Amino acid sequence: MTARKINFYLGAMRLTPEHQRLFSHADLLTAMHQAFVKIAPPQLAQRCVSGGFSEGNLTICADNGAIAAKLRQTVPSLLLKFHAMGYEVTAIRITVQANYRNNRAHGISGKKPKIGPAGMESLNDLAMELPQSPLKTAIESLLKKQRMGRSGRNHSDSDTQ
Structure with missing residues (x-):
C-alpha cells in the first residue's frame, strides 16, 4: 500500500x-x-x-x-x-x-567463496603432482584454509543443534 x-x-x-x-x-x-x-x-x-x-x-x-x-x-x-x-x-x-x-546486486558479499568437493579433489591432485614450488605451496595453503573453514562450520552447526 x-x-x-x-x-x-x-x-x-x-x-x-x-x-x-x-x-x-x-x-x-x-x-x-x-x-x-x-x-x-x-x-x-x-x-x-x-x-x-x-x-x-x-x-x-x-x-x-x-x-x-x-x-x-x-x-x-x-x-x-x-x-x-x-x-x-x-x-x-x-x-x-x-x-x-x-x-549484493553483483553477487558480491562479505563471505569468502567456497570451493566445492570436486574442486578440492582436483586441487589436491594437482598439488600432489607439482614439484616443490611457490604454486604448490599456495595451493596447499588454499586447501588448508578451505578445510579449516569447513570443519569450523561443521562444529558451529553441531553446537547450535
Whole structure:
C-alpha cells in the first residue's frame, strides 16, 4: 500500500509546474540509460550506469577502470548509435565510480567463496603432482584454509543443534 501512496504523490508532483522540468529530465535520463543498455556491448552495459546529461554531454559511470577503458574504445560507435536513435549526444564522458551500486546486486558479499568437493579433489591432485614450488605451496595453503573453514562450520552447526 505504501508504494501506491508514493506513486500517487509522485504522479501529483509530476503535474505541478514547479516539478515538470525535474521529472522531464529524469525521464530523459531513464530513456537514455535504456538506450545505452541496448546499444552498448552487454558485458559492459551491465557494469555501467548513466551519470548525467547536460548540453549534449552524456556521462557514463563504470564499475572499474578496466570496464571504463573498454567502454572508451566504443565511444565513437556509441555516439553514432545514439544519433541514430534520435538523441543529441555530442560527447560521452566515461568515469569510474566504484561501488555506485549495492555490491549484493553483483553477487558480491562479505563471505569468502567456497570451493566445492570436486574442486578440492582436483586441487589436491594437482598439488600432489607439482614439484616443490611457490604454486604448490599456495595451493596447499588454499586447501588448508578451505578445510579449516569447513570443519569450523561443521562444529558451529553441531553446537547450535
